[in-house]
Amino acid sequence: MNRNEPNDATPDAAPDAPHRHFIQQIIDMDVASGKWGAPGDRSVVKTRFPPEPNGFLHVGHPKSIVLNFSIAAEFGGSCNLRFDDTNPEKEEQAYVDSIIDSVRWLGYQWPGCVEHATPGEPAFYEGVRFASDYFEQMHAWACELIERGLAYVDEQTPEQIKLARGDVKKPGTLSPFRDRPAPESLAEFRKMTEGAFPDGSRVLRARIDADPVSKNPAPMASPNMNLRDPVMYRILNRAHHRTGATWHVYPMYDWAHGLEDSIEGITHSLCTLEFEAHRPLYDWFIRAINGEIPSPGAVPGVSRTAPREPRIHHPQQIEFARLNPTYIVTSKRKLRQLVEDGHVTGWDDPRMPTVSGLRRRGVTPEAVRTFCAGVGVTKFNAVHDVALLENAVREHLNKVAPRRMAVLDPLKVTITNWDRETEWFDIPNNPENAADGTRRVPFDSVIWIERGDFMEDAPNKFFRLKPGGEVRLRGAYWIRCNEVIKNDAGEIIELRCTYDPQTRGGDNPPPDAEGKVRKVKGTLHWVSVAHAVEAEVRLIDRLFLAEQPGKRTGDPVDDLNPESLKILNGCKLEPSFAAEGEGLTLLKEPGWSDGIRRFQFERLGYFCLDPDSTPGRPVFNRTVNLKDSWAKANK
């Protein structure tokens, strides 16, 4: 590309060009140089999201999902969803379904993906790749490597192998089987494949000699332990959730992963930092298959030495730092412990940092994507403030969530001078967007207000209701508190107030005789007692109290927030939640991409309808509270 060409500035050369992270920069250069195709052809870029189906996706995974899919979209290439199902001991079909579901929920599609398919039906899996689909090919390549003297069957016990590997500071010792004749290894490997041996009795190992490219100084002496004759296949006489009883040997991740990417033509294999030290091994395997590693003279019976044609595709691996949010654990083991020990109700408990938990909590896929894009892509082990996620959630929900009034902790208020029938007010669904229309809310002589919105001995700064004080009831009237009624125990059970007819709709009353306008500082939400819908509301708070759970004692359980879930019963909702009719208009709701109904309960926070709801009894989860500068000031 001629950089001196006048006036032909590329878009990314503009002074205000958006920042491109280091992975985008690498891909930009690869595209420009024609590394994978015709120079400048952006559509050659192929990525993939390669989860192992051994658990549920957690908050960390979307970063990788967003990265891989958005890069493919940006370049006009494609991103595969591929399961790394090489370990039948840990993997299950149920996890496959859950992961596909989560990726779909996040809003991404892979080549061949069929929209709106449900788990279990064939369309749901359309286009999804599986490492197990490539087992045959990988096995054939392994046999080639054996024939070329680059892999051997080792009959040592796992303990012997471990010991002989040495450690990071000391070289290991060579296996006595390392130089056995190639045909012998091949015969053994075939017998392993047929199921002739018990688990753990033999493995296929790569035979890695000194090699300048991977910086291996000598056999079994690399400071990179991954290069000390790693295991390629182990015997597992066990059925696989997809291939059934076909196989008795299964490939190890290090052998399989790079080959899966190669088979799919992945150009950029994006993964997390801990795989950095594995990259030389992946590269060695591909080079070996491509005939770039010479056959060792020490192995007798080498039957083929010719380089393989055509050569297989060699993807480029690039590592980035994983997502690491505060107040959250992401280790699969620790998440499992939370579920199994009953600290939460399940993998989709709204407090769980799983994708299904976030979804049930009411977090939107849009917010998750914004959050992931916001944390950036670097090689720095960062700690990400959850406030950033919460901010993304509030930002999205504030724009689109319909407003409703809900009283969580009700206190009865009687309007003593109300002498009319029910009055219906049209209240905006969302002050942020007039196009969202209005809903009808009934006002009557007895209403509920939030217990916390009244104080008998209120400080000066308390703008809400107090004896003798006046507040606005949102969208209705101003009321003044004249009387506080208590029970025998001294608890406030009712407030007796008067309303001002001149404040209809909540507007300011006209100026008095001297031209002074009466003002009120507080506006309260309220619900008519006669029309209220009863609901259960689950106040979700962070699961852990510590920024980095478990750092203190080693066990995150010690940092659990005992108040992470408060279940409130007898909450009062305005009746527009119920069915239409009786002068009610159901409010217009946004087209939620996942069908989950979310609302802002005015002055309280964002809430979503939980699947536990029944027709007569809605259940809501609090996704996140509204910012509350009053509560903050009182801390």
Place this chain on the structure above:
RNA sequence: GGGGCAUUAGUGUAACGGUAGCACGAGUGAUUCUGGUUCACUUAGUCAAGGUUCGAAUCCUUGAUGCCCUACCA
């Protein structure tokens, strides 16, 4: 007694040898029929020491600190 990677306001992230910006957080004020939203302002930073250079967050050296690597897990 090895190797790899990293280090910029409280947190995260830009600046790619040439003015250290942005977002979140925190704080102050204004607006507001949500103590929400919005708006304005304030806050605070190149891990350390040397070197190269007219000029260094950026390049080099040394050190410090953090993370990762010694599964027949991924």
